[in-house]
Amino acid sequence: MSLSDKDRKLRAGGGNKFPIDPAADTVASFASVIADALRRDFGTSPAKVKHIARLTGANARTVQNWLYGRNGPSGAGLxxxxxxxxxxxxxxxxxxxxxxxxxxxxxxxxxxxxxxxxTMLLEYLGPE
Known part of the structure; x- marks a missing residue:
């Protein structure tokens, strides 16, 4: 299938650009901050992906994406x-x-x- 001259161009040659979305940076920082926190709490063991997947009910691939900071967890998972x-x-x-x-x-x-x-100290000392 070939495009005719009247078809729409796939790329704009120039002109106005879209404004930078401030939420885009927030989404990226959210994913990386959650990834750092997950690595701090669940360590470096190979079983951490399966453990987090069991806790959240998420797919193992999804948990790997969380750990690598590619995506952040959804509301329920969070x-x-x-x-x-x-x-x-x-x-x-x-x-x-x-x-x-x-x-x-x-x-x-x-x-x-x-x-x-x-409480442990008082139990250790005993009654006097």
């Missing part, structure tokens, strides 16, 4: 990852500029750890 990974939770809060929530979450985690350490 929520599951946030449930199981502190690094992903912190990364999402940082991307949303919600530092006060991140600080509160860290404080609550530290309080819980301190409470358990005090």
């Amino acid at each position: 929520v599951v990852l946030m449930r199981h990974s502190d690094a992903v939770m912190q990364a999402v809060l940082e991307l949303a500029d919600r530092y006060e929530i991140q600080h509160a979450a860290k404080s609550e985690k530290l309080r819980g750890e301190l409470r358990s350490l005090i």
